[in-house]
Amino acid sequence: MLRTVRVALPIPVEKEYTYELPGALEASVGVGSLVLVPVRARVYTAIVTELDVKVRPEVNLRRVRGVVSDGPVVNTELLELTRWIARYYLCAWGEALQAALPAGMQTKEKVVFYLDSESPAAWENISPRLYEHMVKYRQATPSRLKRVGLRISDEEFTKAERQGALQRIVELESPKVRAKMDRFISLAPAFETATALRDLIPQLHGTKQKAVIQELIRCVESGDAEPLLASVRQNSSAGLQTIKTFEQRAIFSIIEKRVFRIPEWMRPTDIPRSKAPAFHKSQAKAVEVLQQAIETQEYRTYVLHGVTGSGKTEVYLAALEKTFALKQTAIVLVPEISLTPQTVQRFRSRFGDTVAVLHSRMAQGERYDVWEQIRADRYRIVIGPRSAILAPIQNLGLIIVDEEHDGSYKQMDPAPRYHARDVAVMRARMRRAVCILGSATPSLESLANVAQGKYTLLTMPDRVPTQGRSAAALPSIKIIDLCEERYKNNLHGALSMPLIQAIGSRLERKEQVILLQNRRGFAPIFECQNCGFVPRCIACSVSMTYHQVKQQLKCHYCGFVRSPPASCPNCGAAAFAPLGSGTQRVFQDLSELFKGARILRMDRDSTQAKNAHHEILNAFADYQADILIGTQMVAKGLDFGRVTLVGVINCDVGLRLPDFRSEERTFQLLMQVAGRAGRADLPGAVLLQTRRPKHPVFLSLMKHDFNGYAQQLMKEREALGYPPFGRIMGVQVRGAPKRNVERLAEKWRKLLLEQLPSTVSVLGPEQPYIERVEHQYRYFLMIKAPKSYRTLHEDVRMVIKMAPSSMPNLHASINVDALEQV
Numbered sequence: 001m002l003r004t005v006r007v008a009l010p011i012p013v014e015k016e017y018t019y020e021l022p023g024a025l026e027a028s029v030g031v032g033s034l035v036l037v038p039v040r041a042r043v044y045t046a047i048v049t050e051l052d053v054k055v056r057p058e059v060n061l062r063r064v065r066g067v068v069s070d071g072p073v074v075n076t077e078l079l080e081l082t083r084w085i086a087r088y089y090l091c092a093w094g095e096a097l098q099a100a101l102p103a104g105m106q107t108k109e110k111v112v113f114y115l116d117s118e119s120p121a122a123w124e125n126i127s128p129r130l131y132e133h134m135v136k137y138r139q140a141t142p143s144r145l146k147r148v149g150l151r152i153s154d155e156e157f158t159k160a161e162r163q164g165a166l167q168r169i170v171e172l173e174s175p176k177v178r179a180k181m182d183r184f185i186s187l188a189p190a191f192e193t194a195t196a197l198r199d200l201i202p203q204l205h206g207t208k209q210k211a212v213i214q215e216l217i218r219c220v221e222s223g224d225a226e227p228l229l230a231s232v233r234q235n236s237s238a239g240l241q242t243i244k245t246f247e248q249r250a251i252f253s254i255i256e257k258r259v260f261r262i263p264e265w266m267r268p269t270d271i272p273r274s275k276a277p278a279f280h281k282s283q284a285k286a287v288e289v290l291q292q293a294i295e296t297q298e299y300r301t302y303v304l305h306g307v308t309g310s311g312k313t314e315v316y317l318a319a320l321e322k323t324f325a326l327k328q329t330a331i332v333l334v335p336e337i338s339l340t341p342q343t344v345q346r347f348r349s350r351f352g353d354t355v356a357v358l359h360s361r362m363a364q365g366e367r368y369d370v371w372e373q374i375r376a377d378r379y380r381i382v383i384g385p386r387s388a389i390l391a392p393i394q395n396l397g398l399i400i401v402d403e404e405h406d407g408s409y410k411q412m413d414p415a416p417r418y419h420a421r422d423v424a425v426m427r428a429r430m431r432r433a434v435c436i437l438g439s440a441t442p443s444l445e446s447l448a449n450v451a452q453g454k455y456t457l458l459t460m461p462d463r464v465p466t467q468g469r470s471a472a473a474l475p476s477i478k479i480i481d482l483c484e485e486r487y488k489n490n491l492h493g494a495l496s497m498p499l500i501q502a503i504g505s506r507l508e509r510k511e512q513v514i515l516l517q518n519r520r521g522f523a524p525i526f527e528c529q530n531c532g533f534v535p536r537c538i539a540c541s542v543s544m545t546y547h548q549v550k551q552q553l554k555c556h557y558c559g560f561v562r563s564p565p566a567s568c569p570n571c572g573a574a575a576f577a578p579l580g581s582g583t584q585r586v587f588q589d590l591s592e593l594f595k596g597a598r599i600l601r602m603d604r605d606s607t608q609a610k611n612a613h614h615e616i617l618n619a620f621a622d623y624q625a626d627i628l629i630g631t632q633m634v635a636k637g638l639d640f641g642r643v644t645l646v647g648v649i650n651c652d653v654g655l656r657l658p659d660f661r662s663e664e665r666t667f668q669l670l671m672q673v674a675g676r677a678g679r680a681d682l683p684g685a686v687l688l689q690t691r692r693p694k695h696p697v698f699l700s701l702m703k704h705d706f707n708g709y710a711q712q713l714m715k716e717r718e719a720l721g722y723p724p725f726g727r728i729m730g731v732q733v734r735g736a737p738k739r740n741v742e743r744l745a746e747k748w749r750k751l752l753l754e755q756l757p758s759t760v761s762v763l764g765p766e767q768p769y770i771e772r773v774e775h776q777y778r779y780f781l782m783i784k785a786p787k788s789y790r791t792l793h794e795d796v797r798m799v800i801k802m803a804p805s806s807m808p809n810l811h812a813s814i815n816v817d818a819l820e821q822v
């Protein structure tokens with residue numbers, strides 16, 4: 001009997017494909033298995049979604065080439081959830097399924113370019129630097145060329161092939177991650193005790209042999225019955241011949257076992273267990289409501305609106321305790337990887353080694369092994385950023401989305417462009433679980449769902465009580481007018497005199513300071529002072545940021561790096577100067593102003609090393625630093641009792657963005673970072689530097705009036721028909737050359753206007769703030785529909801089927817519930 005399978009491919013095609021399953025593979029393939037299948041001239045890693053699909057006898061099926069996984073890697077629940085993601089976010093099911101797997105599991109194809117000719121004719125009008133690289137190395141991949149600073153467009157590669165300079169070969173790569181095996185020592189039954197091993201020592205003559213036995217005695221006494229061979233050899237300085245002697249005498253044997261690569265901060269430790277504190281009134285009310293809901297084991301979503309420092313984490317912990325009492329598991333989402341260390345520490349102090357972490361900064365092998373152990377029910381809690389919502393955890397009873405308003409929960413590229421908060425709500429609904437959306441500044445979408453009765457609101461308007469007070473006070477907020485300070489000549493770089501004085505007073509009192517500068521690098525502009533020339537990225541329409549630490553110019557969109565020019569290519573003058581301030585420059589200014597201060601910097605550049613987040617935050621928590629300067633990594637969720645001052649270097653960056661959500665986001669970010677001050681016994685203060693001191697955002701911030709400002713924004717959104725009172729989808733068309741991208745965008749606009757009803761607005765196509773990224777020009781359209789339009793997804797899906805197929809160097813993508821188009 002012919003066995004068949006239906007598979008979902010990790011490519012942007014909506015349908016699934018059916019293949020013949022060879023008899024030799026039948027036993028190892030089930031629903032959820034990873035298999036290799038041919039598609040035209042290529043081979044893909046696909047996921048089996050159905051077995052024994054009926055096909056017509058005359059249909060000639062292609063065969064499954066091989067099996068990648070040992071058994072299913074996706075369970076029934078995740079198949080259902082990813083199917084919903086694909087339907088709602090208008091992507092392929094295979095793309096959604098791929099997002100649920102750790103990176104490196106799939107067998108991929110890679111494009112390799114080989115040198116085909118060195119003749120000048122073949123290389124005419126092609127990059128000389130590419131020619132030099134190919135002549136030297138004879139082959140290259142696009143990713144390798146990027147790493148050495150060569151940004152070659154698809155168009156130029158195609159031209160080089162057409163002229164005979166290069167030959168393109170597609171090769172199959174092995175999976176980058178797999179189970180790690182290692183060799184261990186297994187003692188024979190007669191020598192499994194320390195006493196039996198000691199009795200051996202008089203019978204041994206060599207010092208190395210005795211050293212091996214002494215090391216084995218130490219391992220047995222410490223509880224390690226099967227020690228790692230490499231560790232025994234290293235600690236005893238024994239060679240392989242010594243080990244073989246013991247094997248030959250049947251004292252022990254060498255066995256191979258799987259080794260799980262677990263991050264150091266997740267390994268079993270003797271962390272002192274913490275106990276739940278006495279709850280203040282609003283905390284106790286929230287805990288009571290949530291625990292009752294969890295006990296019913298019915299779906300409910302709650303918005304936990306608590307001011308910064310109100311004790312939301314303790315409410316989460318109490319909800320988790322009830323969940324575990326019912327033998328269920330939980331997922332906890334945090335918006336920033338930088339929040340993970342503190343969150344993990346608090347959760348492990350309550351729940352021990354049952355807490356797992358999943359995030360993209362983990363080594364691929366570590367992430368794969370943790371993911372495998374989550375599947376095997378080794379952990380009860382999974383903590384991580386947005387991708388953790390797809391963790392393969394079983395028997396889910398609770399999902400917590402901390403800082404639910406945060407834009408980082410929305411995946412931008414590649415597909416699926418999902419919002420983890422909304423996926424969390426849907427996963428909770430499917431599992432009949434409880435979902436908690438926590439924030440000091442809830443999103444307008446969540447507040448609208450509360451108003452419509454879809455979610456239940458729980459409020460905590462007061463901070464946790466501290467010694468001698470009924471509740472810790474919210475910090476005072478002061479606005480500093482940068483225009484006025486510049487007029488008074490009171491600026492030292494990006495720092496105003498009031499902020500400098502406030503920092504100095506905190507340092508004198510041995511208190512700590514957090515400064516937010518949401519721009520990394522040393523200076524955003526590197527300008528010739530003679531003619532105004534500014535070096536720009538070769539691949540993106542953006543100026544390059546100056547990084548003083550490495551003495552380089554870097555594009556923050558594509559990663560292109562170059563050395564700063566010694567002289568201006570426009571006028572020849574050696575007059576370049578960095579303009580503006582990033583985190584590196586603020587760090588330098590602080591070092592000059594406060595000679596003895598201990599300063600830490602936390603941004604994407606300073607946290608690239610493994611465990612860098614942990615090391616920086618632990619150092620600040622242990623009072624090994626006085627000032628922490630960083631990007632928005634330092635703005636959310638961090639809890640340091642000695643921080644009494646928060647300063648924001650430039651509040652205006654977010655307000656300038658051409659986005660209807662810019663004011664909401666700015667308000668949320670500033671209120672969040674303000675909440676880092678005065679969280680314990682010491683009163684806090686916040687200084688906000690701006691050139692727009694009369695802006696409504698700052699007037700509301702000074703009064704800590706989130707509710708009032710949210711209501712004002714709600715009225716504006718309702719009048720304009722924007723979310724949460726309307727629905728939007730973004731269409732991005734990208735590629736090269738520019739004229740072809742523009743034409744394709746116009747075709748999309750025409751098709752959308754023809755197929756969608758007149759109640760729907762189609763805005764654009766417009767070029768975004770950054771029109772070109774990685775050699776690709778971009779045009780955006782926005783579909784703006786009323787909330788009452790129920791068939792928007794189905795109608796846009798029909799438009800996708802009718803739209804012009806993606807041509808070489810041209811691509812179109814849909815972003816459902818788009819958050820930004822800049």
